[in-house]
């Protein structure tokens with residue numbers, strides 16, 4: 487039985503005071519939610535303050551990116567031990583916005599995933615095709631490329647500490663959600679790829695989130711799909727009420 491996992495990716499939003507207010511409200515609205523893992527991913531600048539607010543709560547902290555070296559002359563970067571030190575349990579890696587705007591590749595994703603795991607940070611590894619890939623019938627090829635490239639050389643235990651997020655790029659921030667059937671089709675493909683690369687036992691335990699215009703109105707039907715184990719939520723995670731509703735749709 488896979489525990490549902492709902493994460494809010496705040497992207498480039500919220501000052502520290504806004505982040506604290508949102509976290510405080512959210513924490514209060516989900517106190518009774520058990521049997522679901524709840525995560526928020528603020529910007530680096532708000533991590534410390536949000537970490538303080540979350541102490542003793544059932545909401546976990548994630549960062550939106552990490553660098554693969556622990557320390558050194560890498561101006562502007564933040565490392566896995568630093569994120570662990572600030573209270574992160576998770577880190578989002580390979581988000582399509584990082585692939586699109588910041589030159590993230592499967593190789594850098596893989597290096598970051600390994601760095602995160604070696605410091606006991608659980609990676610949320612993002613994969614997903616662009617609209618032109620889908621229209622050209624290349625969805626499977628892209629997903630296979632992201633999965634095999636991003637997840638290369640992990641042990642069974644490392645894979646089991648990871649989460650995969652399927653985020654079709656055409657559904658992100660567009661209001662165009664994948665239909666439950668479209669999401670299920672790719673989620674089951676991902677599980678099959680992991681079965682082939684690892685084993686049925688491992689693949690059946692790993693959690694696969696869907697991301698792309700998830701809202702309170704569509705969350706339950708997406709979550710009802712057999713291979714959809716949660717959601718990576720952008721826009722709707724910026725309001726405590728809508729994010730809490732999405733969390734509750736898993737219960």
Ligand code: 13P
Nearest residue numbers: 495658659698699720721
């Ligand atoms: P939206 O929910 O705003 O479409 O964003 C999805 C996303 O990119 C989460 O990482």
